[in-house]
Amino acid sequence: MKGEGVSNVWRIMAERMTQSWTSAPHFYLVREVNVSRLVAWREKAGKQTGARITYTDLLVRLVAAALVQHPAANVSWKDGTLVRHPEVNIGMAVALEDGLVVPVLHRADTLGLAEIAARREDLVTRAQAGKLRPADIQGGGFTISNLGMYGVDAFSAIVNPPQAAILAVGRIADRVVPLNGQPAVQPTMVLTLSCDHRALDGARGAQFLGALAELIEEPLALLV
Numbered sequence: 001m002k003g004e005g006v007s008n009v010w011r012i013m014a015e016r017m018t019q020s021w022t023s024a025p026h027f028y029l030v031r032e033v034n035v036s037r038l039v040a041w042r043e044k045a046g047k048q049t050g051a052r053i054t055y056t057d058l059l060v061r062l063v064a065a066a067l068v069q070h071p072a073a074n075v076s077w078k079d080g081t082l083v084r085h086p087e088v089n090i091g092m093a094v095a096l097e098d099g100l101v102v103p104v105l106h107r108a109d110t111l112g113l114a115e116i117a118a119r120r121e122d123l124v125t126r127a128q129a130g131k132l133r134p135a136d137i138q139g140g141g142f143t144i145s146n147l148g149m150y151g152v153d154a155f156s157a158i159v160n161p162p163q164a165a166i167l168a169v170g171r172i173a174d175r176v177v178p179l180n181g182q183p184a185v186q187p188t189m190v191l192t193l194s195c196d197h198r199a200l201d202g203a204r205g206a207q208f209l210g211a212l213a214e215l216i217e218e219p220l221a222l223l224v
Contacts, residue, residue, distance in 0.1 A: 009099030020161045024196040033213045035189045041219045049114040057117045064088045064109040066212040073208040074141045076162040077199035091140035094127045104140040154190035164199035168192040
């Protein structure tokens with residue numbers, strides 16, 4: 001049987017993921033969050049801005065805020081040292097026909113939702129057209145991988161080296177959860193934080209994920 005050739009993008013992806021999986025001691029933190037207010041925020045933000053706001057845009061905004069609160073998660077492991085990133089630069093995993101690329105939203109903590117949406121749309125469009133510039137994929141300190149649009153409930157992603165963590169996002173689904181002591185049907189989402197234990201321990205990872213979960217369940221906290 002003849003092997004099938006792969007693109008350069010696929011080959012680079014395979015090499016980087018193999019490097020990460022074989023060198024980084026992974027561990028995983030899982031949190032289910034109530035997203036009823038996130039859903040409402042998306043609808044309101046779309047009407048206010050006139051932009052096409054996606055859940056990934058909202059998550060970029062909230063992850064950036066959580067990283068500002070917990071800079072210990074905004075680090076990389078490099079040559080046996082811990083490198084703290086001075087900026088909040090968030091990568092977004094984008095699936096292409098010939099592989100996977102991770103364009104970066106630089107200084108995401110300084111961007112409004114409409115700016116995040118515009119830059120995300122520009123990066124994804126150019127990624128799909130094979131027109132990303134080197135600067136577009138450099139400098140990332142944290143990555144978000146969202147497979148919710150494919151109907152995936154939850155998954156564990158491989159850390160994007162040399163970053164310390166990646167957030168895997170599942171679909172929004174109605175589930176029965178306790179609400180004021182009674183069972184209620186609410187929209188929820190499962191988040192899985194994959195961490196490189198060399199750069200991020202369980203307590204710091206849990207603190208970051210907890211802060212993110214609180215922001216998702218109460219996005220108005222951003223305004224306080």
